[in-house]
Amino acid sequence: MNLSFILALFVIIPFATFFASLIISEKKEYTISQIAFGGVLIQFVITSIFIIGWAIAGFHQINIKEITLYSTEHYEFIIDFFFDKITATYLFTGSFITLLIIRYSRYYMHLENGYKRFFNTVLFFFAAYNVTSLAGNFETLFLGWEMLGISSFLLIAFYRERYLPSRNAVKVFSIYRIGDVGILLAMWASHHLWHENITFIKLNNAHLVHDQLIGHSAIGLFISMCILIAAAAKSAQLPFSSWLPRAMEGPTPSSAIFYGSLSVHFGVFLLLRTDHFWGEQIIARIIIALLGLATTLIAYPIARVQSTIKTQIAYASIAQIGIMFIEIALGLETIALIHFMGNAFLRTYQLLISPSVVAYLMRDMFYHFKPKNNSIEDGYPKKIQYSLYILSLKEFNLDNIINQLIFKPIKNIGKKLHFITYRNSMLFVIPLILSGIVLKQFESILSSNAIHTIPLIYSFVGFILVLKAFSERVYPRLSVILILTNHILMAIGISFNEHFGVEHILIYLTGIIPSAILAIIVLNILKKKEPEYFNLNQYYGHVYEHPLLAFLFLIASLGLMGFPITPSFIGEDLIFSHIHEDQFLLAFFFASSYIISGIALIRVYSRLFHGDHIKKYHSTALKSA
Helix, strand or coil, X not given: CCHHHHHXXXXXXXXXXXXXXXXXXXXXXXXXXXXXXXXXXXXXXHHHHHHXXXXXXXXXXXEEEEEXXXXXXXXXXXXXXXECHHHHHHHHHHHHHHHHXXXXXXXXXXXXXXXXXXXXXXXXXXXXXXXXXXXXXXXHXXXXXXXXXXXXXXXXXXXXXXXXXXXHHHHHHHHHHHHHHHHHHHHHHHHHHHCCCCEHHHHCCHHHHHHHXXXXXXXXXXXXXXXXXHHXXXXXXXXXXXXXXXXXXXCHHHHHHHHHHCHHHHHHHHHHHCHHHHCXXXXXXXXXXXXXXXXXXXXXXXXXXXXXXXXXXXXXXXXXXXXXXXXXXXXXXXXXXXXXXXXXXXHXXXXXXXXXXXXXXXXXXXXXXXXXXXXXXXXXXXXXXXXHHHHHHCHHHHHHHHHHHHHHHHHHHHHCCCCXXXXXXXXXXXXXXXXXHHHHHCHHHCCHHHHHHHHHHHHHXXXXXXXXXXXXXXXXXXXXXXHHHHHHHHHHHHCCCCCCCHHHHHHHHHHHHHHHHHHHHHHHHHHHHCCCCCCCCCCCCCCCCCHHHHHHHHHHHHXXXXXXXXXXXXXXXXXXXXXXXXXXXXXXXXXXXXXXXXXXXXXXXXXXXXXXXXXXCCCCCCCCC
């Protein structure tokens, strides 16, 4: 059995288990859980045996170029798998903890409404986890990264009939997507730094990286900071720390596997995977260490004042990950990996027993009351004590900082475009698209300055339309139309760069246009069925009565946002490769449009189909539930 086949098995087995779980009837709980447990058990056994054999053979790095999905003279999109001690640690820890969670969930989720949906989502996450852990290049990594994001959203919103899980799922997904800007820009800059889709095994070549960075230190630091932004968002480091406690709205097993042990450590994984690159830059090392230190110092007091055990564990985990960032910045890779494993198993254990611990402590306090012991803070002056307590109680206003710096400006710009409505949208959309097509036909007679400016103008207009789609509160269909228009304008604009032909535009729009058409059809049907409850002012919970429409709109939204279920995922990377290295603003507009359009679509989906049902003859939960 060759290495290529074995590494492929690490991805094939989770996906096969996921698809097998989809075809089982929801009523057959035992069969669903058996399939899930069996698939993960096989994965764990194969992983353990392979790691033992790999260790005996001498811990050699393994890099396998699995599949070339698309290739031209100037571009190649490959699925690349890479195995080293980082991969081995993450695969073993992930398969072992997932096995424990599946076993625990078989009984914990018994008779729960959505039992099958829970196992489907956990298995989808496990497949995404393995793809990300085995990724040998940025493209493969981003594929798994996106899958982790959507599975995270689905598990947080598992109790979709409630207000807070639905709202917090959108918030967490939004932070994830903001961090994805870093990954996208790092991919784009890496294309131009290396003039290829660089693999991680090449990044491990210290001499190659050092020689390349000597003449490109600025672009190297830019890539490093983009990687840090993505890692900080994924691992809830400053200023993104506030999302992790909000993610605890899902069932306890999903909190344990996602936000206590596995998913939250992928920021650490990203830094470990690329440390031979940013490690050559002392400024990057210092910034990463300072970020980890600041996060630890802020998360620790916040954890001390939390009123629920889940949020205490969340902030304790954030503090520990901050220490891991420091360890990685100091070059202590092995210690960081051991720290990851210890923290992952500890947080899993703490979260799984948290309901029992709360009950035990309540009884213990009642029967064995003990006065509060003095803590280190009691020696501080009272003014400092009270200030620290209030700041910690308010979580240092981290939520407000993110809203003020990112989401509020986006909403304010979008609201100024109130004159664009669903009825008159075609008056703006059709002329924009037609003008781009006409300019493309007469490209040969345009000046070089015009050709250089046109992509920037069209990407800027598309970016503004996405901001309008994000802030839209009245017309769900308008958001879809504006996002579709943005994709078309981006494709037309960037097509003015060389080596970008019509076939590249078709690859990009192949998944976008059918997804947009499906989304519009679903929204039109929902409008006819629910004419009184068809805007974005609140959560309507239409999934109660229209589950098929909810599912179809989710699939359409995934296709429209470029999720890897259509060729558009390749098309996005293809477009990025054609943005010149001096077109930073163009790259920013494209990456930001891609990210914000995904948030806008998930927001539309969540507000229409999640939350307590607007029709009060259905049982509803309180907003505080």
